[in-house]
Amino acid sequence: MNNSPRTRLSPGQFLFGAAYYPEQDRAEDLRDDPDRLAAAGVNLVRMAEFAWDRLEPSPGEFDFSFFDEQIRRLGERGIRTMLCTPTAAPPVWLARRHPEILRVDADGRTQVHGSRQHASHCSPVFRAASRAITGAMAAHYAGNPDVVGWQTDNEFHCHFSEDYCNAAREGFREFLTQKYRDIAALNEAWGTAFWAQTYAAFAEVDLPYPNRPSQENPGQRLDYVRYLSHAVIEFQREQVVLLRAANPRWWITHNGIFPNIDYRAFNADLDFMGVDIYPLLAPVVEPGSTVPEAYSARMLARTQSLSPRFIVPELQSGGGAQGGFMTDTPEPGQMRLFAWHCVAHGALGTLHFRWRTCRFGAEEYWEGVLDHDNLPRRRYEEFCREGAEFKAQAHIFHDTRPCRDVGVLYDTGLMEFAHRPITLGLPSPGAVADTIFTTLWRAGYNVGYVHPLADLANYRLLFLGAGAVVIPEVAAALTAWVQRGGTLVILARSGRKDERGQVVTATPPGILAPLAGCEIEEYSRIHLPRLAGLPSTSFTWGGEECAEHLWREILRPRGGRVVAQWRGGRFEGLPAVVQHQVGAGTCFYIGTYPDERLVTQWIALLAPMAGIRPLLPELPEGVEVTLRREGDRRLLFILNHRGKPSSIRGVPEGTDLLTGRKPEHGALTLEPYGVVVLSY
DSSP states (O other): OOOGGGOOOOTTOOEEEEEOOGGGSOHHHHTTHHHHHHHTTOOEEEEOTTOHHHHOSBTTBOOOHHHHHHHHHHHTTTOEEEEEOOTTSOOHHHHHHOGGGBOBOTTSOBOOSSSSSOBOTTOHHHHHHHHHHHHHHHHHHTTOTTEEEEEOSSSTTSSOOOOOSHHHHHHHHHHHHHHHSSHHHHHHHHTTTGGGOOOSSGGGOOOOOTTSSSOOOHHHHHHHHHHHHHHHHHHHHHHHHHHHHHOTTOEEEOEEOOSSOOHHHHGGGSSSEEEOBOGGGHHHHSTTOOOHHHHHHHHHHHHHHHOSSEEEEEEEOSOOEETTEEOOOOOTTHHHHHHHHHHHTTEEEEEEEOSBOOSSSTTTTSOOSBOTTOOOOHHHHHHHHHHHHHHHHHHHHTTOEEOOSEEEEOOTTHHHHTTTTOOTTOOOHHHHHHHHHHHHHHTTOOEEEEOTTSOOTTOSEEEEOSOOBOOHHHHHHHHHHHHTTOEEEEETTTTOBOTTSOBOSSOTTGGGHHHHTEEEEEEEEOOSSOOTTOOOOEEEETTEEEEOBSEEEEEEESSSEEEEEEESGGGTTOEEEEEEEETTEEEEEESSOOOHHHHHHHHHHHHHHHTOOOSSSOOOTTEEEEEEEETTEEEEEEEEOSSSOEEEESOOSOEETTTOOOOBTTEEEEOTTOEEEEEO
């Protein structure tokens, strides 16, 4: 991955600003923008991601004059521009001339012009048009000192990621041809002997359609998702090549994270990742959610695991609305809190969405820093406060990074892709990882996500939750890490499949068995409410009674020792948890799925063994704590996500960078939505 070595940011620089859409505003609205933005401490705006029709009003005829003027006016006030390739919303003339570029959904419906993301990344015609607009913009702005970076497209796979157009069908066949070379290899990988699916040629292979008429081939579905990821990576790469050729000094990013993209491969073409953060969107995307900061913390931590340095190209400013929903409006102080929340997790820049609320279109009630009437009010004042604080403190926190000692193993690629063809009604590896992360994050542990093939050296405790697919390289990396002294927790259903998505012939946990020190004698899916007459089961570990959750496995030691046994019914006395000493470290295998209560119980036992503890001894509800460090410099971020004061004890000696005050006797009080950045 290409992360910090290519960030191309000035030492101590923090990117601060807003998403800017001058093409959507009246000329009189734009008049005061440079002064207002500069007064707020803005040093970067994002522009043009939805302006293809303005940039290329007719085929091959480009007009950059409008944006030239906006970039110039802002540049005179020291405000630089991050341009976007505008390919998320192609112009109507392209769809009318070339309807073959339009995506088709699984029900055979062709998408139409009038929204966004309606064009296919698989279409050779659309890819040629993408290269044309990207190349023209790159050439035009190559020598413009006020254009410092680029965002590719906008939120790839945000609305829907699957594509059933003819170009996708042909692209899938070519992808399979390059991957397998021989149709016999494809038949073997997909297990086509089942249901008489054997193919004689790649040209016979179609896209996998759900429920037409029954379940699809899981191997075919897995390779199809791989192809969707491959297609968007290739689409982006073509843009990146043109941008880098025009000006190697530009940095390039994208704003994720969305389904069906292997971001480890995707990020290899970027200088750093971006992620859009809307904490108050949590109840919309996670119905029933009452802890919005947990939702955004997961997004930020997941991005930081993929890209150690990243930015937030869109950060919530006000209420967000589309169609039939609208989020809450941030309370006074929350907008600033959201920004520091991003910094606490490693962001090197935040751009609020958006500068001015639009008066028309699908997002006319998605509030920006300024309201519809263009008058600065509370949100602008808060925006100014952020700018001043970041300008004053960026040189201190810029070079520090989140420091994690507990890791939740997760992969947006194969691990997640392989779950979707056959879910068994169980949560995905990502959802399991989220449960573990959220529980430990709320308890104040220094926890993050980590790719299984990333550098694991600084972690003391790792969780592998429901990782059905484990490739040999991952098994070897985890074994070596445990041998060096790490503590690894493997949860149920791990290690059952190979990279083709096929169940391995070895007794579960398959390739992980030597590390786990056990095999699975029997397993069972558990449904709630329980069928009449079947007893519930639990196991006692370290004095804690741990109830089964979703899945139950009976273990058989193979080098490990039993540390907990099932209680209840026919499972009475059978192994539930096995501990295995491997070199200087320890591996635990637990034969059930986690929920928050179980993770809380397990961490109480595991933390002393692994030599870890929460960042603060007591953490009130709604208070978040994270650590960034570099060498001897340590910054403890303490954030109050509640609308009432909160008292914190056990705080280390240090100085709050934002106020210059020191905690008295290890205690401090946070104001509603308050922020402390403690240097110690």
